[in-house]
Amino acid sequence: MATKSYILGAARRPFTTFDQDWKLICLLCTELPSLEKGTAVEVTRPDGTRAIDATFTIQPGATWGDGRPLATRDVLFTWEVGRHPLSGVTNAQLFSKDIVGITAVDDKTFTVHWDKYRCSYDSINDLLVLPEHLERPVFEADPSQYRNRTLYDTDRTNPGLYFGPYRISRVESGAYVVLEPNPTWWGDKPGFNRIVVRTIENTSAMEANLLSGEVDYVAGEVGLSIEQALAFEKRHGQRFRVVYQPGLFFEHIDLNLDNGILADVRVRRALLTAIDRDAISRQLFGGKQPVAHTGVNPLDRFYSEDFTRYPFDPAAAARLLEEAGWTELRGGIRHDAAGRRLSLEFQSTAGNRTRELVQQVLQEQWRKAGVEVRINNQPARVLFGETMRERKFPAMAMFAWLSAPENIPRTILHSTMIPTPENGFSGQNYVGFRDAETDRIIDDLEVTCGEAEARPLWTRLQQIYAEQLPALPLYFRSDSYIMPPWLDGVRPTGHQYPSTLWIEQWRSK
Numbered sequence: 001m002a003t004k005s006y007i008l009g010a011a012r013r014p015f016t017t018f019d020q021d022w023k024l025i026c027l028l029c030t031e032l033p034s035l036e037k038g039t040a041v042e043v044t045r046p047d048g049t050r051a052i053d054a055t056f057t058i059q060p061g062a063t064w065g066d067g068r069p070l071a072t073r074d075v076l077f078t079w080e081v082g083r084h085p086l087s088g089v090t091n092a093q094l095f096s097k098d099i100v101g102i103t104a105v106d107d108k109t110f111t112v113h114w115d116k117y118r119c120s121y122d123s124i125n126d127l128l129v130l131p132e133h134l135e136r137p138v139f140e141a142d143p144s145q146y147r148n149r150t151l152y153d154t155d156r157t158n159p160g161l162y163f164g165p166y167r168i169s170r171v172e173s174g175a176y177v178v179l180e181p182n183p184t185w186w187g188d189k190p191g192f193n194r195i196v197v198r199t200i201e202n203t204s205a206m207e208a209n210l211l212s213g214e215v216d217y218v219a220g221e222v223g224l225s226i227e228q229a230l231a232f233e234k235r236h237g238q239r240f241r242v243v244y245q246p247g248l249f250f251e252h253i254d255l256n257l258d259n260g261i262l263a264d265v266r267v268r269r270a271l272l273t274a275i276d277r278d279a280i281s282r283q284l285f286g287g288k289q290p291v292a293h294t295g296v297n298p299l300d301r302f303y304s305e306d307f308t309r310y311p312f313d314p315a316a317a318a319r320l321l322e323e324a325g326w327t328e329l330r331g332g333i334r335h336d337a338a339g340r341r342l343s344l345e346f347q348s349t350a351g352n353r354t355r356e357l358v359q360q361v362l363q364e365q366w367r368k369a370g371v372e373v374r375i376n377n378q379p380a381r382v383l384f385g386e387t388m389r390e391r392k393f394p395a396m397a398m399f400a401w402l403s404a405p406e407n408i409p410r411t412i413l414h415s416t417m418i419p420t421p422e423n424g425f426s427g428q429n430y431v432g433f434r435d436a437e438t439d440r441i442i443d444d445l446e447v448t449c450g451e452a453e454a455r456p457l458w459t460r461l462q463q464i465y466a467e468q469l470p471a472l473p474l475y476f477r478s479d480s481y482i483m484p485p486w487l488d489g490v491r492p493t494g495h496q497y498p499s500t501l502w503i504e505q506w507r508s509k
Contacts (some may be wrong), residue, residue, distance in 0.1 A: 002402065002498075007197055009500030010179050011162040014389070015056060015124045017501060020491045022125055022405040027501065028070075029056045030127070032122040038120055043113075045100075051114055052121045058108045062188025064131050065159030065167045072104040076134035077139075086144040086425030090125045091411055099127075125404065125497075134160050135258045136281035144424070165190040165504040175199055191489070191507040201379065202351040203228060210482060211236065217487055220479030221498050222244055225354035226285050229480030241483045244288065247494030249477035250295050250401045253346075257432045257470065259395050261344065268312060268469040270320035274369040275362055276312040281475055285358065292473035294465040299476075300406060300450075300492075303459035307466040317369045326370070334370035344370040344395040347387065350377035355398055357472070388430050391419055397430075400477055402496035408445045409461075413470070415439055433470035443469055 015028040026032055033039040035056035035400040040054040062070040079102050081087050089095065094465065101113035114121055138154075140147045151158055156171045165185045170178035197216055200206040203224055209215045210232075218224050220243070224232065233242040255262045262268060277291045293310075296303050326334040326342050334342040344364070348355045356377070363373045373396075378387060388394050396466025411417045417427030417433040441461050448454045481492055489505040 003197075003380075006219060006221050006498045006500055007168070007177055007179075008460070009164075009498040010166040010195070010503045011164045011168055011182070012128070013062075013164050014497075015127055017125055017494055017497045018123070018343070018404050019495070020493050020499075020502075022495065028062060028129070030056065030059055034122070042117065045115075049115070050117045051100075052117050053113050054121045054251075055105065055109060055111045055113050058110075059186060060108060062163055063184040063186065064133075065162045065182050065184055067184060068131070068133055068160060069107070069133075070129065070163055071107045072110045073107075074129050074132045075110050076102055076104060076126070077136060078127060078130045080261060081135075081139055081143075081146065082127075084139075084143045085422075086424050087139075088144075088147045088426050090426060090428065092162070092423060092426035092502065093410060093414075093417065094126050102337055104466075107484065116447060118446055119430065120446070121260055122227075131160050134158065147424075162424070166195065179353070183196065185504075187334060188504045190504045192434065195503075201349075203353045207232060210240075216484050218480075218482040220481035221490055224480055224482060225352075226288050226478050226480055227354065229482060231290075232482065239484075241485055241487075241494060243481040243482065243483065244290075244478050245492035245494050246299065246476070246478040247492075248297050248299065248403045248405065248496065248499065249479065250292060250297065250403070251289075251398070251474045251477050252295070252401065252486055253396050253398045253472040253473055254393070254431050255469075256391065256393055256395055258391075259344075261340075261342065262395060264324050265468060266320045266324040267326075268472070270317040270369065270474050271319065271366065271371065272310045272469060273313050274317035274371070275365045275472075277474060278312065280358060284354075284361075285475070288350060288478050289475045292476050294462040295401065295403075295409060295412075295471075296458070296462050296465075296477050302406060302455060304455075304459040306459055307463045309466070314369060321370065328352050332367065334374045341372065342370060342473060343374065345393075346373045346375050347383060347393055348375075348377050348398040348400070349380045349383055351379070359398065389419060389425050391425075391430055393430070396472075398474070404495050404497065407496075408442055410442050410446075411436055413465075414442050431470045433468070434471045435468065438464055 013027045016024060017027055019025050033056060040052060043051050043053050045051050058070060064070055079095055082089045098115055099112055100115045103111045105111060116431045134151055137150060138149055151161055159167050162182055165182060165187060166179040167182040168177055174197050176198045181190050191278040200209060201355055206224060207228060210218055229242055234415055246472060253270060257263055281287055281291050282443045294307060321334060325336045328335040346359060348359060359375055366373050388397060414434055417429040418432050419425040419427050441457050445454060445457050448457060486509045488509045490499055492499055
């Protein structure tokens with residue numbers, strides 16, 4: 001998913017996004033709507049709900065790569081696709097509930113009607129516009145299959161799909177994507193006539209290709225792990241510029257809470273207590289990737305210290321497992337009174353050397369606690385394309401969430417975001433977490449704008465996460481950017497929105 005975002009950042013633009021300084025800005029729009037300027041207005045819905053309408057204007061020069069102007073009809077079509085119950089978009093909540101309507105003011109201006117008064121009324125980061133003139137026939141043919149038959153999958157080099165500084169001109173699946181300048185781009189002229197993004201899923205092979213000159217630059221968003229970068233810099237720092245960017249990258253283990261073993265919170269707490277996360281951070285990452293206790297990063301202004309922690313304590317882990325009924329040891333593995341073996345399948349992205357190393361450490365530490373862990377990794381395109389999205393992972397899956405500053409975690413924690421066949425597997429609550437208080441806090445955070453009022457809600461949310469452990473927090477990641485000395489203009493963001501959103505600023509010195 002990070003790779004897709006990275007590539008499309010060069011070829012498309014969101015209406016709004018967070019920049020490198022973590023400020024909300026317009027990219028595809030001309031100006032953020034504002035209550036003070038009258039481009040946002042407070043309204044009362046027919047049912048008496050206090051709400052807000054926000055008006056956006058599309059960049060006047062925005063044009064699809066086939067010459068068709070990007071217009072409000074594209075916005076209306078995008079909303080139509082997003083709110084269809086079978087379309088399977090990731091953030092269905094935005095389209096089906098949050099936005100109750102979109103009105104076209106003219107060809108370049110539209111008004112978003114929010115369902116309620118929202119602090120983030122000026123943010124439509126996830127409204128990623130689609131070309132109505134190309135995609136409507138595909139969508140109308142079968143909305144339930146649209147996500148698999150969109151032209152972005154079946155006709156990837158169609159210039160009409162793109163409106164950024166570059167367009168995708170060639171795709172070799174599993175090998176590379178070629179980007180070439182988009183002649184209809186309205187902004188600054190990009191600095192390179194051709195950019196090739198290569199697919200190298202094995203991080204060891206990535207380093208070898210960098211040294212051989214087969215690749216010029218390894219992007220931090222999807223590139224070398226921190227320990228590889230540190231070792232690489234020691235050996236080859238004179239040839240490359242290495243930039244380390246701490247950010248909102250949360251490495252964790254999703255737990256399938258429908259699994260009978262993991263449904264017991266005592267088992268979840270025992271699993272976390274049985275691993276030495278401080279040693280992993282220190283020994284594997286040189287302390288550059290600090291231990292995580294919840295999904296909120298200390299870099300976030302709403303981070304709290306007031307929550308339960310689970311330090312490494314093998315004796316406490318044993319007590320928790322005993323309390324949960326895993327009392328009998330046979331061959332070093334715990335069993336319950338019914339003779340069930342305490343055995344869990346553990347998945348992650350195949351070929352990622354760091355994750356595979358961490359898995360081995362965790363497997364050994366859990367083995368000492370009497371927990372058998374069977375590693376069954378999958379290629380990223382399989383793990384994220386089907387296994388996680390359709391909740392087919394049997395027990396545990398390790399990966400990272402990338403988030404925006406002060407991101408309210410609706411899509412991963414709200415009970416309405418659990419993917420099911422009925423909702424087209426939309427949402428990212430892969431763990432199946434259901435908690436009424438969490439749902440209420442998330443709903444309240446969206447309408448609580450003052451920092452003093454919002455802080456207690458954020459604190460309680462972190463407390464619930466630490467108490468319930470829907471996932472096992474591991475560490476907050478830092479990304480490493482390996483650049484040649486001649487490359488200028490690349491600015492890491494430290495959040496989920498990629499550096500390629502400003503790729504037209506990249507230059508050769």
